[in-house]
Amino acid sequence: MFVRHLRLQDFRSWESLDLELDRGVTVFVGANGRGKTNILEAVQYLSTLSSHRVSSDQPLIRAGAESSLIAATAINEGRELSVDLTIHAGRANKARLRQSPVRRTREILGVVQSVLFAPEDLALVRGDPGERRRFLDELMTVRRPRLAGVRADYEKVLRQRSALLKSAGPAMRAAGRGSGGESALATLEVWDGHLAAYGAEIIAARLELVRELAPHLTGSYASIAPESQAASLGYRCSLAEDMPPAQPSAPLSDAAAGLEKAMHEALARVREREIARGVCLVGPHRDDLELRLGEHPVKGYASHGESWSFALAMRLSAFQLLRQDGxxxxxxxxxxxxxxDRRRRNALAAVARQTEQVLVTAAVAEDVPDELRGRRYVVSIRDRGDLGRTSTISASAGDGDAAAGNGSPDADETEETGHDG
Structure with a gap:
């Protein structure tokens, strides 16, 4: 798979960008704050419908604009597909596939598939559980786009149920004394049913994903840090006390059915505590990935280098799993x-050399291994007087072009400009 053409309008710092891409390696070089990462973030957003840098869409819209546009033409096994996504401030985003509007933006998931490595990846190991849940859920929905709808439904039910626990908690605590809390309790039971149904499907999909990822992660980590202890991956579930025995070969639907029953039992077990605290204590929003080196948890035990190796191995395992899917x-x-360091650079470069399309950013060209120089674009800043400063991108011949199999436009060819953010 590769993106042949990328167009941005009012996305981040880019007022306008129209970029032709190709197979092989493309490197965007420039000082910090020039807009390099914004280009890569746009491609990744089409893949996951989320940003690796911010939790909301508002920062993706250029200052002063009401919306931003990401449009791409992707080639997968000779098949060309166009997709575009308009990101709005304060209202629903809109997407089109082959120039035709789709009902829900998640219908474009799968058109572009990508795996991103970034400095923020260290949070996968050292950050809070939400970072690791996000890693799982993004990979899960890239592989099975239908689950994006299940996740959205679960989040909606979770918000409604949480609001009920907070607003009607006192009434439900007094229900046993004949107050009007019985109605609130009956409503809570309805939300329990929805939460269990959607939550069980998410947990079942996550458990299956972790089983498939685990051997890839162990192998990837061993190749990066062979002198270290063995890396392993597990899933810590809030249903642990109520879960049925694991059946690795069971269909996903059967696993979800068993987990739904377990979630109902868990919700009954913690009901009094939930009402007292006003929060949902059971469900996939309370779960976490278990990352271990030998017998020890990575977080709090691993060195900085080991933490980086583990984060890199997690991304490599996701990449290998998508490849395994075809x-x-x-x-x-x-x-x-x-x-x-050199070992980790070499491990990542080895994967990149075998990949159909690689998009790279670097502050200086020397940061990129020689074998990955490829086609190079220089991203810089130009002063436009009263109009302010703009990001500019121009093509430049790179030392690795011939080896990467990519041609380069003339060095003085200016592609597009955009306001720097």
């Missing part, structure tokens, strides 16, 4: 080589 994902490397 799709060659786009590899996005956002300013990571400056963070890695």
């Amino acid at each position: 799709t060659e994902p786009i590899l996005i490397l956002d300013d990571v080589f400056a963070e890695l």
Whole structure:
């Protein structure tokens, strides 16, 4: 898979960008704050419908604009598909596939598949559980786009149920004394049913994903840090006390049915505590990935280098799993080589050399391994007087072009400009 053409309008710092891409390696070089990462972030957003840098869409819209546009033409096994996404401030985003509007933006999931490595990846190991849940859920929905709808439904039910616990908690606590809390309790039971149905499907999909990821992660970590202890991956579930015995070969629907029953039992077990605290204590929003080196948890035990190796191994395992599914994902490397030592750089470069399309950013060209120089674009800033400063991008011949199999436009060819953010 590769993106042949990318167009941005009012996305982040880019007022307008129209960029032709190709197979092989493309490197965007420039100082910090020039808009390099914004280009890669746009491609990744089409893949996951989320940003690796911010939790909301508002920062993705250029200052002063009401919306932003990401449009791309992707090629997968000779099949060309166009997709575009309009991101709105304060209202629903809109998407089109082959120029035709789709009812829900999640219908474009799968058109572009990518795996992104970024300095923020260290949060996968050292950050809070939400970072690791997000890693799982994004990979899960890239592989099975239908689950994006299940996640959205679960989040909606969770918000409604949480609001009920907060607003009607006192009434429900007094229900046993004949107050009007019986109605609130009956409503809570309805939400329990929806929460269990959607939550069980998410947990079942996550458990299956962790089982498939685990051997890839162990192998990837061993190749990066062979002198270290063995890496392993597990899933810590809030239903642990109520879960049925694991059946690795069971269909996903059967696993979800068993987990739904377990979730109902868990909700009954913690009901009094939930009402007293006003929060939902059971469900996939309370779960976490278990990352271990030998017998020890990575968080709090691993060194800085081991933590980086584990984060890199997690991304490599996701990349290998998508490949195993039959799709060659786009590899996005956002300013990571400056963070890695030689061994880790070589491990990542080895994967990149075998990948159909690689998009790389670097502050200086020397940060990129020689074998990944490829086609090079220089991203810089130009002063436009009263109009302010703009990001500009121009093509430049790179030392690795011939080896990467990519041609380069003339060095003085200016592609597009955009306001710097």
